[in-house]
Amino acid sequence: MANYTEENLAEELENQEYKFGFVTPIDSDTIPIGLSEDVIRLISNKKEEPLWLLEHRLHAYNVWKTMEEPKWAHVKYKKPDFQNIAYYSAPKQSKKYESWDDVDPEMKATMAKLGISMEEQQRLTGVAVDFVMDSVSVATSFKEKLGELGIIFCSFSEAVQNHPDLVRKYMGTVIPTTDNYYAALNNAVFTDGSFCYIPKGVRCPMELSTYFRINAGGTGQFERTLVVADEGSYVSYLEGCTAPQRDENQLHAAVVELIALDNAEIKYSTVQNWYPGDKNGLGGIFNFVTKRGICHTNSKISWTQVETGSAVTWKYPSCILKGDHSIGEFYSVAVTNNYQQADTGTKMIHLGKNTKSTIISKGISAGKSQNSYRGLVQIHKSAKNARNFSQCDSLLMSSECGAHTFPYIECKNSTAKIEHEATTSKIGEDQLFYCKQRGIGEEKAIGLIVNGYCKEVLNQLPMEFAVEAQKLLTISLEGSVG
């Protein structure tokens, strides 16, 4: 993979027609704004949920009411008005078009201009893929193959209907209902998301991405994801989309839980590109996400994220290394430009013996943005011979931006080995001059330098994603040196 990424990037960057997002006005089935027990009952009712789930929601809501918004993150924003949000909205878009011909030609034209692939266009418009010639084989064979292996990959709502026992068994076991303010809110009002179960000993033969998850609607404001890898199984899961995503909803508070049972491995990759607000810092999404995984004996969870979007990001994909010999990894690139603020990092909680964790974080700040890494490495008494390696690098593109690192280490076992490295550098005038002297223009030079800087992280991404992520980094930093 090391070979392909850069080569392809060079090529792809040449046709950089990929620009900022499009907004398509859509009608939707929305309930009135505001939050109350009645609203929660209504959501649960609309989704025809079992009683236990309604009770789960109500419990979360009642606890949430008593909680306070966290204030420790290095971000500033106006607190959302929770009574001014519509908590249920089923976009008409999610109703499938019968065929590609039915899709509004204007919408097609916009997407084509954006350079979005045909398949992606169909996914975005929610065309019933089965009706589209090109994708029939892909989609059907995909579903068949997964089905044969006993892999379940569906929307969260479907899972609640069709696999209630699995959902009930695992939901909330990694992130307690009332773990934090936004997780509690999510538990009360989540509308949909993804569910994935890999049976014992099965190696999922393809990357699972929502891209192929037919029947999935829009992601929703309070997304819920649950991935369970049973003993000895393997799955690589992709979340997000590099196409710029605009959303009417200002607040996004997702909850993602990963469960790796004994000897299992989960690779979870994200590209987050929510609308960051305009150049003056107006608008943009608040992205307050809780992501956590638990590793049982000899299992491994690896989080890879490329964060370029959102006005405010607050996100710490974490691993609880419960089982002996389990491994947690966190690879992150977070880019902030203009007035964006990101406070992101990870927690590695070592409980089992011989547990190992690796943290590689690359923060890139431009414009007047603020970019913070916040990490916790916690070695419990029981975690004999635990090992951690952390590397946090910050790259500054301007003199008005900020980069901050908050690494916390709590070690209660003297056999542990913890290494931490951190660097801060400014994008080199020398490097830029060198590139330009070879005929490479400023934007491309920045793209090259930044992608080189993030290579360790980008190399963790599955192929198609890596190429797009590199493009995205370049675009996110356009006109940012100063």
Next chain:
Amino acid sequence: MITIKNLHASIDGKEILRGLNLTVNAGEVHAIMGPNGAGKSTLASVLAGRDAYEITAGEVIFEGTDLLSLSTEDRAREGLFLAFQYPVEIPGVSNVNFLRTAINEIRAYKGEESLSAKDFMSLVREKSALVELDSKLASRSVNEGFSGGEKKRNEIFQMAMLAPKLAILDETDSGLDIDALRIVAKGVNQLKSPENAAIVITHYQRLLDYIVPDFVHVLYKGQIVKTGGKELALELEEKGYDWIKDAHPTV
């Protein structure tokens, strides 16, 4: 090729180039020598378009166009190449990707199509063989962890790949062993044609045994104070710069 007239340039308020004149015609090789701090690298940087310098007077005509009005990258695209005295490291970016980007940017500027991966790779093979560059270096990150000599050789490799009209070599010979010196010279000589030219900045006449200059200039205190044939280099080697300095106490 290039005509430099009365060039004055300063950095941080300090004047370094003080009325420099130089004309280089196509097909010629010019050597520039001179004591440390004379302004040789400054001249190279100013011609290449480094931001930090302020041009206070003078003009530079490169192939009929006003060089100083072009951006750094456009100067490169017009065929000006600088082999750096201190080549820069770009971690995580392979030499190959770097050069491919450069070549395709230059081609785009000229309205030419991008080079296919296949053609590009065969060019890499040809040119790396020419400068005897280890093929491993071609795929490693740009200059990262290269030895001093490898960096210099990589500059010549890049020059060979980009085939510029005017190459400015800033002390490419320093830090090179005798074999590397010969190889670098071979690279420069290969590029030599009636359409191209080179300005070779060096402290050692040794290099000029391999790259035979048409003219040798002495740069001192921001001016060209003496010009001669290749025998001037020998004379400087023998006598040092004192006699030049004595002749120009107040430049």
